[in-house]
Amino acid sequence: MVNTHIRTENLNLWFSENHVLQDVNIPIYDKKITALIGPSGCGKSTLLRCFNRMNDLIPEAKIKGKVFLNEQNIYESRIDVTQVRTKVGMVFQRPNPFPKSIYNNIAYGLKIRGEKKSVINETVEKSLKDSWLWDEVKDRLNESALSLSGGQQQRLCVARALANNPDIILLDEPTSALDPQSTAKIEELCTELKNKVTILIVTHNIAQAGRISDYTAFMYLGDMVEFGETKKMFTVPKDKRTEAYLSGVFG
Amino acid sequence: MFKGITYTASLFTIIVLFGIIATLFSEGLPILKHVNIKDFLTSPNWHPTHFPADFGILSLIVGSLVVTAGALIIAIPLGLGSAIYISEIAGTRSKEIIKPIIELLAGIPSVVYGLFGMAFLSPFLIKVFGIPTGLNAFSASIVLGVMVVPIISSMSEDALSTVPRNLREASFALGATRWETIVQIVLPAARSGVVGSIMLGFGRAIGETMVVIMIAGGAAQIPKSIFQPVRPMTAAIASEMGETVIGSPHFHALFGIAIVLFFITFITNLITEFVFLKKRK
Amino acid sequence: MTKRELKQFLGVNALRFFIAVTAIFLILFLYVIISKGGKMISWSFLTESPKKYMTEGGIFPAIVGTFWLTIISIGISLPLGVFTAIYMVSYGKPAWFVRSVRIAINTLAGVPSIIYGLFGLTVFVQLMKLDVSILAGSLTLAILALPVMINASEEALRSVPQDFREASLALGATERQTILRVLLPTALPNILTGTIISIGRVAGETAPILFTAATFYTRRLPTSVMDEVMVLPYHIYALMTEGAHADKQVPIAYGTAVVLLALVLLVSTIAIIIRYNIRKKRKW
Numbered sequence: 184m185v186n187t188h189i190r191t192e193n194l195n196l197w198f199s200e201n202h203v204l205q206d207v208n209i210p211i212y213d214k215k216i217t218a219l220i221g222p223s224g225c226g227k228s229t230l231l232r233c234f235n236r237m238n239d240l241i242p243e244a245k246i247k248g249k250v251f252l253n254e255q256n257i258y259e260s261r262i263d264v265t266q267v268r269t270k271v272g273m274v275f276q277r278p279n280p281f282p283k284s285i286y287n288n289i290a291y292g293l294k295i296r297g298e299k300k301s302v303i304n305e306t307v308e309k310s311l312k313d314s315w316l317w318d319e320v321k322d323r324l325n326e327s328a329l330s331l332s333g334g335q336q337q338r339l340c341v342a343r344a345l346a347n348n349p350d351i352i353l354l355d356e357p358t359s360a361l362d363p364q365s366t367a368k369i370e371e372l373c374t375e376l377k378n379k380v381t382i383l384i385v386t387h388n389i390a391q392a393g394r395i396s397d398y399t400a401f402m403y404l405g406d407m408v409e410f411g412e413t414k415k416m417f418t419v420p421k422d423k424r425t426e427a428y429l430s431g432v433f434g
Numbered sequence: 435m436f437k438g439i440t441y442t443a444s445l446f447t448i449i450v451l452f453g454i455i456a457t458l459f460s461e462g463l464p465i466l467k468h469v470n471i472k473d474f475l476t477s478p479n480w481h482p483t484h485f486p487a488d489f490g491i492l493s494l495i496v497g498s499l500v501v502t503a504g505a506l507i508i509a510i511p512l513g514l515g516s517a518i519y520i521s522e523i524a525g526t527r528s529k530e531i532i533k534p535i536i537e538l539l540a541g542i543p544s545v546v547y548g549l550f551g552m553a554f555l556s557p558f559l560i561k562v563f564g565i566p567t568g569l570n571a572f573s574a575s576i577v578l579g580v581m582v583v584p585i586i587s588s589m590s591e592d593a594l595s596t597v598p599r600n601l602r603e604a605s606f607a608l609g610a611t612r613w614e615t616i617v618q619i620v621l622p623a624a625r626s627g628v629v630g631s632i633m634l635g636f637g638r639a640i641g642e643t644m645v646v647i648m649i650a651g652g653a654a655q656i657p658k659s660i661f662q663p664v665r666p667m668t669a670a671i672a673s674e675m676g677e678t679v680i681g682s683p684h685f686h687a688l689f690g691i692a693i694v695l696f697f698i699t700f701i702t703n704l705i706t707e708f709v710f711l712k713k714r715k
Numbered sequence: 716m717t718k719r720e721l722k723q724f725l726g727v728n729a730l731r732f733f734i735a736v737t738a739i740f741l742i743l744f745l746y747v748i749i750s751k752g753g754k755m756i757s758w759s760f761l762t763e764s765p766k767k768y769m770t771e772g773g774i775f776p777a778i779v780g781t782f783w784l785t786i787i788s789i790g791i792s793l794p795l796g797v798f799t800a801i802y803m804v805s806y807g808k809p810a811w812f813v814r815s816v817r818i819a820i821n822t823l824a825g826v827p828s829i830i831y832g833l834f835g836l837t838v839f840v841q842l843m844k845l846d847v848s849i850l851a852g853s854l855t856l857a858i859l860a861l862p863v864m865i866n867a868s869e870e871a872l873r874s875v876p877q878d879f880r881e882a883s884l885a886l887g888a889t890e891r892q893t894i895l896r897v898l899l900p901t902a903l904p905n906i907l908t909g910t911i912i913s914i915g916r917v918a919g920e921t922a923p924i925l926f927t928a929a930t931f932y933t934r935r936l937p938t939s940v941m942d943e944v945m946v947l948p949y950h951i952y953a954l955m956t957e958g959a960h961a962d963k964q965v966p967i968a969y970g971t972a973v974v975l976l977a978l979v980l981l982v983s984t985i986a987i988i989i990r991y992n993i994r995k996k997r998k999w
């Protein structure tokens with residue numbers, strides 16, 4: 184039996200006049216990996232950014248509908264956005280470590296919440312271990328994060344998100360800027376992490392979705408076309424458009 | 435042929451720089467025949483027209499530094515504050531309007547600021563503070579500070595804008611507030627540009643002539659309070675050059691002041707360059 | 716409110732406060748100048764010579780003086796600046812030379828304007844025996860404007876895509892033809908913008924012309940570049956610091972300031988509008 188961790192209710196989003204998400208309804212299940220796929224411009228990244236209210240940062244964005252996180256609508260006015268974002272971690276398309284030391288990158292979220300030094304130290308180590316980076320960086324925690332390789336930087340970003348002890352991690356095409364080896368590592372990491380957190384990943388790589396996800400949502404032109412178990416969808420897609428996309432007709 | 439012309443033009447800038455340095459030294463060094471370098475730099479007695487004359491420029495240097503420091507105390511929070519506001523908080527539309535306005539303000543001739551200080555601010559300060567003269571280090575600092583705000587603001591804003599958006603997003607996504615993002619991520623990332631803007635503001639303030647000649651009050655003394663008049667280096671050069679005999683010790687002393695001024699701005703420039711070069715690497 | 720929210724609240728409002736203080740001061744400044752000076756502006760103020768030792772009459776000679784100083788100095792520094800920029804961008808060798816030029820430009824840009832005045836006094840007025848004259852002042856201002864001019868031209872030339880240049884060379888054009896027919900025409904609007912900005916700067920400078928060109932009071936217009944002239948910024952300074960009739964001189968100074976301000980702001984506004992349009996239209 185799976186529990187719903189997040190769900191949207193008739194979620195609509197406009198950028199100025201442009202209707203980017205149209206009545207999206209989707210459940211995200213607890214401790215599973217859900218992949219969002221679809222051709223570029225279909226709104227999959229935009230949808231992802233609705234789950235931690237990152238679209239609030241775009242002045243032209245207008246949102247209607249609801250997003251429930253543990254049955255609490257995060258778009259209600261009394262919601263503290265910073266708390267939502269602490270609970271919902273995010274990893275971006277390009278690795279974006281801060282121009283600070285490795286240690287301070289991980290400690291950032293904890294420091295701004297005023298955690299104690301001992302807690303921070305502990306969490307930094309744990310997060311780095313959870314993202315399989317500890318052995319590579321334990322001797323140089325004070326070096327700049329920018330000295331790491333691209334793949335390491337991306338795992339650092341994962342560790343940085345983990346340090347906030349989130350329930351959910353959103354990954355926005357996290358491997359599109361990485362080489363195949365680093366990509367494999369991130370994929371493995373995801374399957375490991377799903378024991379602890381719910382994972383939602385946007386990917387333009389169909390094979391990747393097939394490899395790592397339990398559920399897949401296919402989006403097309405702002406519509407949620409099909410949602411289901413990955414295995415089923417990849418073998419017998421219900422919708423013609425899904426079938427076309429999976430077989431590489433467009434994308 | 436064409437290449438030769440462009441080469442000569444480039445060479446000209448180097449020649450001009452050396453020309454300026456040579457001029458300053460050839461006209462300025464002879465003052466050391468009349469006063470030793472230690473007294474020149476460390477004596478506060480500037481009485482170039484007395485007999486015997488005193489050529490100590492310490493009070494002029496102090497005058498410059500006091501007014502410049504005062505100007506920066508005003509200009510840094512105002513300039514940096516408005517730069518952060520424009521870059522991080524204002525919307526795109528207000529940004530598109532405010533930015534050019536600031537650029538326009540940066541082009542206002544300093545003599546107009548001087549007029550404002552003399553004819554409006556100074557009488558106003560006498561009324562408000564009950565001080566004997568409104569032409570002093572304080573009023574010069576205010577006007578100079580406001581004059582430097584657009585310089586610091588526009589250059590800092592440029593530096594803040596070059597901080598990649600994805601760093602801000604990363605910070606927000608970790609649950610940081612806007613203020614935390616500004617203080618802990620954006621400002622540190624733009625540090626070299628911000629420092630550069632302040633150095634540029636410093637150079638502009640210490641080299642400014644018209645504002646201080648009109649507003650600082652002109653007394654060659656080490657001020658005991660900011661409400662006393664001072665005579666910054668630039669003011670001394672500009673106001674006394676017209677009254678001195680070419681080739682006289684006084685004339686050479688004014689060029690000597692210019693050497694000191696040149697060195698201060700030159701070193702400021704070097705430091706700025708160094709900070710930027712470090713950044714590029 | 717949590718401590719974090721409080722910090723956010725205070726911080727953002729501090730920024731609002733700073734920008735408000737800046738705006739209020741600048742608005743007050745412009746208001747004072749324009750309201751007090753605006754009253755003085757009339758046709759005769761703009762077209763007549765000063766009378767009775769600067770206590771009456773207009774500022775026409777100062778307008779003419781500023782016009783000539785600005786035009787001549789830009790006329791000198793524009794070609795110098797563009798040529799230098801071309802060398803830096805197109806030839807750029809040997810590296811040590813380019814670096815030296817760059818250091819020279821950066822240093823010159825930071826030299827206080829009064830030092831340019833001293834240089835002009837020594838070299839143009841005394842050494843070249845030009846005396847206090849339009850020519851000596853223009854040369855001094857030209858040198859002062861040079862760093863801005865070079866930087867603006869260089870930026871303009873560098874913004875021309877490398878492809879354009881390569882395409883031209885690939886078609887068999889020489890380097891010189893490429894520069895004159897491709898590089899310069901493409902960069903021209905941006906160079907013009909830089910030039911206009913320098914015009915604003917040069918027109919408002921006072922310190923460099925104190926001992927090289929400016930005179931307090933003359934009733935006649937200059938007849939040659941060897942004449943000394945009245946100039947708008949210097950006129951403001953002189954009205955405020957010389958003469959014995961402050962009550963009559965200060966209003967004239969305000970009036971002169973409005974004319975100077977209008978001139979400088981008009982010129983820079985034109986530059987900003989041109990640049991805005993270029994950026995909008997640019998396809999590459």
